[in-house]
Amino acid sequence: MALYSEKVMDHFRNPRNVGVIEDADGIGEVGNAKCGDIMKMYLKIEDGIIVDVKFETFGCGSAIASSSMATELIKGQPVSEAMKLTNKAVAEALDGLPDYKMHCSVLAEEAIQSALKDYYEKNGIAYDEEQFKDPSDCAHCCED
Ligand code: FES
Numbered sequence: 001m002a003l004y005s006e007k008v009m010d011h012f013r014n015p016r017n018v019g020v021i022e023d024a025d026g027i028g029e030v031g032n033a034k035c036g037d038i039m040k041m042y043l044k045i046e047d048g049i050i051v052d053v054k055f056e057t058f059g060c061g062s063a064i065a066s067s068s069m070a071t072e073l074i075k076g077q078p079v080s081e082a083m084k085l086t087n088k089a090v091a092e093a094l095d096g097l098p099d100y101k102m103h104c105s106v107l108a109e110e111a112i113q114s115a116l117k118d119y120y121e122k123n124g125i126a127y128d129e130e131q132f133k134d135p136s137d138c139a140h141c142c143e144d
Contacts, residue, residue, distance in 0.1 A: 004061075005095035011065035016072055019054040025122065028114025032107055037063050041071075041111035045119055048079050055111070062097055062104035069093050070108035079119070082112055083131065 004012075021042035029040045037059030044052035053075050055067040070090050074082040087105035091097045097105055113132050120127040 007095045008065045011068040012061040015068035017054050021054050026115040026119030028111045030110040039107045039111040041115040043115045050074050062101040066090050066105040066108040
């Protein structure tokens with residue numbers, strides 16, 4: 001069996017939504033302490049809906065595929081839905097990732113959450129700090 005699914009290979013070779021949004025409403029940048037890979041996520045939000053999303057990933061193929069799939073999953077969705085996106089959902093949408101590559105999908109979840117937090121803060125929207133993981137707390141993704 002191939003190590004990576006066709007969807008992972010497709011999103012790695014042809015990543016969707018790569019780039020920068022100059023007038024983004026929320027920007028999130030997270031890094032993986034273990035491998036040093038970095039992911040930056042840009043959100044354009046209108047009336048609580050994510051109308052555009054772009055990313056830059058300086059990282060492995062799984063991180064690129066995860067970022068690409070994550071942007072597809074949240075584009076057009078309400079902010080509240082994007083908040084709930086988990087790395088497991090991203091990995092499932094990619095038809096799975098090898099166990100030792102699951103931490104790469106965590107980067108996508110955290111980059112989106114970090115961008116949403118930035119959006120809340122820039123717009124003075126109250127939020128519950130508890131719903132955000134600390135992006136610097138990499139313990140949950142770097143134990144492999
Ligand atoms: Fe660093 Fe995949 S090995 S994010």
